Amino acid sequence: MPIASVSKSPKGRALPSPPAFRRMVDSTTFSVLLFGVVVSLIVYGAFVGAQSMGYNWQWYRIPAYFYTVTEDGFQWGEICTGLVRTLMLSGTAFALAVVLGLIVALLRLSGLVVGTGLAIAFLEAIRNIPLLVLLYLFYYVLGPIFGFDRYWASILCLAVFHAALISEIFRAGINAVPMGQWEAATSIGMSKIQAFRYIILPQSIRFLLPPMTGEGVHMIKSSAIVSVIAVAELTTAGRNIISDTYMSFEIWFTIAAVYMVVTLILSLGVSVIERRYAVD
Amino acid sequence: MIEFESVDKYYGAFHALKDISITVREGERMVICGPSGSGKSTLIRCINGLEFHNSGTLTVDGIEVHAHSKKMPILRQQVGMVFQQFNLFPHLTVLENLMIGPMKVRKLDRDAAEQVARKYLGRVHIPEQADKYPGALSGGQQQRVAIARSLCMESRILLFDEPTSALDPEMINEVLDVMVELAETGMTMVVVTHEMGFARKVADTMVFMEQGRIVEVASPETFFTNPASERCQAFLQQILET
Numbered sequence: 160m161p162i163a164s165v166s167k168s169p170k171g172r173a174l175p176s177p178p179a180f181r182r183m184v185d186s187t188t189f190s191v192l193l194f195g196v197v198v199s200l201i202v203y204g205a206f207v208g209a210q211s212m213g214y215n216w217q218w219y220r221i222p223a224y225f226y227t228v229t230e231d232g233f234q235w236g237e238i239c240t241g242l243v244r245t246l247m248l249s250g251t252a253f254a255l256a257v258v259l260g261l262i263v264a265l266l267r268l269s270g271l272v273v274g275t276g277l278a279i280a281f282l283e284a285i286r287n288i289p290l291l292v293l294l295y296l297f298y299y300v301l302g303p304i305f306g307f308d309r310y311w312a313s314i315l316c317l318a319v320f321h322a323a324l325i326s327e328i329f330r331a332g333i334n335a336v337p338m339g340q341w342e343a344a345t346s347i348g349m350s351k352i353q354a355f356r357y358i359i360l361p362q363s364i365r366f367l368l369p370p371m372t373g374e375g376v377h378m379i380k381s382s383a384i385v386s387v388i389a390v391a392e393l394t395t396a397g398r399n400i401i402s403d404t405y406m407s408f409e410i411w412f413t414i415a416a417v418y419m420v421v422t423l424i425l426s427l428g429v430s431v432i433e434r435r436y437a438v439d
Numbered sequence: 440m441i442e443f444e445s446v447d448k449y450y451g452a453f454h455a456l457k458d459i460s461i462t463v464r465e466g467e468r469m470v471i472c473g474p475s476g477s478g479k480s481t482l483i484r485c486i487n488g489l490e491f492h493n494s495g496t497l498t499v500d501g502i503e504v505h506a507h508s509k510k511m512p513i514l515r516q517q518v519g520m521v522f523q524q525f526n527l528f529p530h531l532t533v534l535e536n537l538m539i540g541p542m543k544v545r546k547l548d549r550d551a552a553e554q555v556a557r558k559y560l561g562r563v564h565i566p567e568q569a570d571k572y573p574g575a576l577s578g579g580q581q582q583r584v585a586i587a588r589s590l591c592m593e594s595r596i597l598l599f600d601e602p603t604s605a606l607d608p609e610m611i612n613e614v615l616d617v618m619v620e621l622a623e624t625g626m627t628m629v630v631v632t633h634e635m636g637f638a639r640k641v642a643d644t645m646v647f648m649e650q651g652r653i654v655e656v657a658s659p660e661t662f663f664t665n666p667a668s669e670r671c672q673a674f675l676q677q678i679l680e681t
Contacts, residue, residue, distance in 0.1 A: 337526075339522060339524050339526040340526060340528065342489055342520075342522065342526060343520075343522065343526035343527070343528070343585075343588075344528075345488075345489060345515065346487055346489065346515060346518075346519070346520040346589075347515070347516075347519075347539075347540035347544060347588065347589070347592055348512050348513075348515040348516040348540065348544040348592060349512075349540070349543060349544055350512060353543055353544070357539060357543060358528055358539075361530050362528075362529065362530050
């Protein structure tokens, strides 16, 4: 249809516009204003509350925990080294979780009674244990039995926990590829493995990417829980700094902001890749 | 070349194929028609093992078809299949769609596979579409790519499962023309279709199915002028009227 038909001076009669109140509520100005008012009320409330507690804000001390420049030269602070640990921990756990999740998903879809049973048992077990209890199980029970330290207990715990969620993402992604693709691949003589590798998996990727990103973000956030068994990472760094300085308000705000910045960057990065995979 | 001997097939309690016995000779063109749900698709899907029959014997090119046969991949290379919904691989270009079978299954190198792909893309008259994605082609072009994809496996038998049913009317002929040309090369073809003009032109044998049974097997002349069964007469009348 040519654009001209939607010209600014239509031939037909103008339709009635909504009532004035409705127009005001729907406007962008109104919603931005409302948002501004609510946020400033919260910030003001927090400020007044802290003031009345007699809290001594010491924001000026925060940058030193990111990095310091002294006579010895440049040095990363505790927050930055903690962040790197967090990223290494979640990265390793995520890689393991993807492999394990794919295996569980394939077992589930294998059609073998044992495979499906095993996958469902794993899923139900993991999904119905709180992450914190799972971590205690890995650290206090499995750790001593199989001889791994707190660092590997945390990695394995996070990997297993997220593998359960990731396997469901894989299953949905694989099932989202139409049956006809399996049939076409089979009919040109491909084995099941070849069909999966060359035809099904590449097509699943665009169904997988958005929920996988969510899972990656979720992983970084849930890795904070390992601070309860004192594994060195971002949240543990925060706790350590607070026990030295009692600056709990500033530090927790800062730690929260660091997590947010990292996960936002991750989401943005993946949305760029996503656009690449959007074939049609 | 294809031999059904008292073949039965069930989907749960539903009896999809009932005591099917029929033979397709090498180079024969067989057209199967019948009302929907009569088992035509099931019949040809059994030939390359997309479905497996439950009893009886089915032999294709000397290989017995059954779920646990180690020879199924070899058999599937011999038997190409063209689907109603094309089923092209949407994440690959047209050329890659044609090359992936020769490269991964026939283990040809990239150059040889590309040569084969271009040759058959020419055969279906769309060499200029090689670098597009299937989504950018018309239905008729997609179906011709699907035919070329089967040809690239150097199959000796081609199965067509209602190849023109999902096409807009103006694209049906470009696909049928390619199929007629294929028939002239002496390819063994089993075609499920309601395109009676095509059937009259190329079929050696007409088969009419109803409710999982083969009701009539005849040469096109007898089939179209003097079908034996009443059911078949009624079906033909309905189809030819529209």
